[in-house]
Amino acid sequence: MNNQVKMAIIAIAIVIPLSSYSVWASDSSLQIRDENSSNKIQAISSFYPLYEFAQKVGQDKVDVKLLVPEGVEPHDWEPTIQDVQKMQKADFVIINGIGFENWVDSLEDMNYSGIVIDTSHGIIEGEIFEDHDKHESEDGHENEDEHGHESKNEEEHESEDGHGHGSGDPHIWLNPVLAKTQVQNIADSFSKFDPNNxxxxxxxxxxxxxxxxxxxxxxxQELSQCNRDFIAFHDAFSYFANEYDLNQHTIISSNDPHAEPTAKTLENVINTARELNIEIIFTEDTIDTRVSTVIANEIGGKILVLSPLEFGGEGNYISRMTENLQNLKEALC
Incomplete structure (x- = not known):
């Protein structure tokens, strides 16, 4: 992919118009709808958390649709011409940003002429992530270097074993503090498009x-007196771990939950679990549990789900994050 095009699309805090579509930041000059219009705003959210956030903000004045179908992995999804046609009819396409929706790069080739709202505006300001700068800790686990979000504070921390928290990790919605920024960005965009409301x-x-x-x-409060180290399936909880002073270790040290761990990686994870007295290995709600089960059996432990909430399901964002909390408490407290 052309680096200049990628930088133009993902750049945060400024608006860069391409030949056929624009990326809006929340403080941009947005076009305003006809003040006499009685029609609902039409919004399409790329995947589940943004769908719920947009519904909460827009309620009965915004018709929100989900772009990536239920049960389809959003990391891998690519739009069809029919999907682009759906987007063309919407006032907004709402994305997570930080490279999560790689298909955004293809919209220009599909002659998409609408507006994309990047909800990561203000979280990682002006930084472009193309490659993951990783390092290996002494136990052999690759982990990402620090990211620069402005949540807990602007300082990032690294655990003593070298596990940093997230350069280029797109999973900002898993940190409730950063999710607030996403919600506000949606509200700002709706408000500027529809100032009467x-x-x-x-x-x-x-x-x-x-x-x-x-x-x-x-x-x-619930995690304040608990152990700090947990083993997640893939590198999805960096922002969450940073916010709550936890140390995320992973089976898959990438943002792709479908990557295959090597035998050496499994050995390293097992050794880490034993060294840190970890008895619960986390899996996810949409992946094969066999790898996590093998590790859990090897250490005499068990598996629990730590959901990245990339799909819809029973409950809502708050209730499902609370389920994650309960499973973390069982593992750490």
Whole structure:
């Protein structure tokens, strides 16, 4: 992929128009809808968490649709011409950003002429991630270097064994503090497009952010006296781990949950679990559990689910993050 094009598409905090479509940041000059229009705003969210965030903000004034079908891995999904036609009819296409939706790069070739809202605006300002700068800790696990989000504070930390937290990790929605920024970016975009209902969107966003604040406070309290090290399946919880002073170790040291671990990697994970007295190995709700089960059996432990919430399911964002918290408590406390 052409590096200049990729940088133009992913750049955060500025608007860079391409030949056929634009990426909007939340502080951009957005076009305003006809103030006499009684039609609902049409929004398409790339995957589940953004779908729920947009629904919470827009409620009955916004018709939100999900772009990536249920049960389809969003990491691998690519739009068809029919999908682009659906996007053409929408006022907004809402994406996570930070390279999660690789298909954004193909929209220009498909003559997409609409607007893309990047909800990561303000989280990692102006940084472009193409390659993952990784290092190996003494136990042989590759982990990503520090990222620069402005959540807990602007300083990042690294655990003593060299496990850093997330350069280029797109899973910002798994940190409730960063999810608040995504919600606000959606509210800002709706408000600027439909200023007559600005107070409505902002009130809804504030109410939902209050729920996220409560979730954040609950996680902090529930995990404050617990052990800090956990083994996730793939490198999805870097922002979460950073926010709550945890150390994420992974079976798959990449953002691709379908990557295959080597025999050496499995040996390293088993050794890490034994050294840190870890008895629970996390798997995910949409992947084969065999690898996690092999490791758990080897250490005399068991597996639990730590969901990256990339798919819809029973419950909502808050309830499913609470389920993650309960499983983390069982593993750490």
């Amino acid at each position: 600005k107070d409505f969107y902002q009130t809804n966003a504030n109410n939902y952010k209050d729920e996220l604040d409560l979730l954040d406070a609950t996680i902090k």
